[in-house]
Amino acid sequence: MGEEREDPQQLKRVAAAAYDYENDPRWADYWSNILIPPHMSSRSDVIDHFKRKFYQRHIDPELMVDAMSSGSSSQPKRPSASSRTTNDQTQPRSAGSTPRTPGTAAAAPPTSLRWDRKTIQFSVNAWVFLVAVLAIFPLVPKNLSDRAYRLSFMGTACSSLYSLYSVYGKPRAWNLQALQVYFQSIITTKDFIYLIYCITFVTSHLCLKFALIPILCRALEHVAKFLRHNFSQSSLYRKYLEEPCVWVESNTTTLSILSSHAEVGVGFLLIISLFSWQRNIVQAFMYWQLLKLMYHAPATADYHLSVWTKIGRTVHPLIHRYARFLETPLSAVQRWWLR
Structure with missing residues (x-):
């Protein structure tokens, strides 16, 4: 019986070892928040131990992670950079003495929030969606x-501007050449496109509710992604939000197609x-001009x-x-x- 119970864990450990950590941006953020002595970090x-901890937190909560070996546990106690790091320190010791059960997953640390860039973006986008x-x-x-x-x-x-500042910072200098280089690096990004999109309608007295469709799709995508990655162990999330969030994350292409149709439709409404x-x-x-940028920008x-191909197929024969x-x-x- 003992070997039968260990077999699933062995498969989970193999899956954790084969996971592509380098292409998951969450791993870089997770590893950067763990402070260990330089001679241990290499x-x-x-x-491998912290990769398994990461896999347990973000991919498979039922993976059992053993405590670090005595050679590794003899290291001095590491200070924690955040609440997430503190949870990383306490969990390996308890996991080594008491086996984890699926019922304890609801109290796992992923439900805790840090007031970081992603949390701020989630808060703003959730507010935008409701409004x-x-x-x-x-x-x-x-x-x-x-x-x-x-x-x-x-x-x-505001969300788009904050995202641009978080990723690209500010211009190195406030002269024409530095500003030109800065804008060339951000002009084709999706955040910059949505920033100009919003400014176009905020400054106008014309009220086109149809123009809110891309805003709703963007906010819904950001909110669903954050909830799924940070609240997957919450019973409230599993009961009410898991299915909608999974649907949104698996249908991002559909939302992008809907947004592009709405954006082009708004252009014709403005002509009317x-x-x-x-x-x-x-x-x-x-x-x-913004629609032209959307047509050429890699993100859209x-x-x-x-x-436009569908429109051309319909309009050209009639003309x-x-x-x-x-x-x-x-x-x-x-x-x-x-051009």
Whole structure:
């Protein structure tokens, strides 16, 4: 019986050893928050031990991790850089004396939060998602709905700006050359695109609830990813949120396609608005410049290319058959678009 119970653990240990840690950004963050003496950090047995701890925390909570060997445990007590590191210190000792059971997983450390960059992003995006839902809900009073509409774009703009600052920092200098180099490095990123997208609508008096679809998709994707990676052991998460979060993470391509369709649709709505009293020529021009950037930026190019291909297949035959006089101006627009 003992060997039968050990077989699943042996398979889990093999899976943990074969896991691709180097391509998981969470491993780099986890390892950087563990403080050990330099002469210990290069030892393969120490690294393997903490890899198993990482695998237990983020991949398979039922993996049993033994305490470090006596040669490794003789090291001086390591100070903890954060609450996560403190949990790493206490858990190996208890795991060595008392076998873990699936029932104890609900009290595991992954449910604890650190006020780091990811937690801040989660908080902002969760707030944006709730406010955006409030903005599009039909029974909400108009003045409250309009305010929630603008707050959704402001929150997403702040989230995108904070993400850009966290990854790229600020320009090395405040001169033209340094700013040019800085903007060349961020202009094709998804965060920069959403920042400009939000600024375009926050500064306009035109209220297009349809433009909230990409904001909702972005916020939903960020929230679901954070909840699944940090609250997977919570009973409340498993009961109410696990299925929606798993669906969102497995359908990110679908959400991106929906966002690209909505973004292109907003462009045509802005053209239609030019014939109304709410027209804003500057906003329409800026937005179509942004659509052109989305078409060429690597983060969004594939999805927008798919949308425009479908539009071309529908529109070109109709123009060739009923409105050939439009072929010349459309060719000029297409050349500008592809530059």
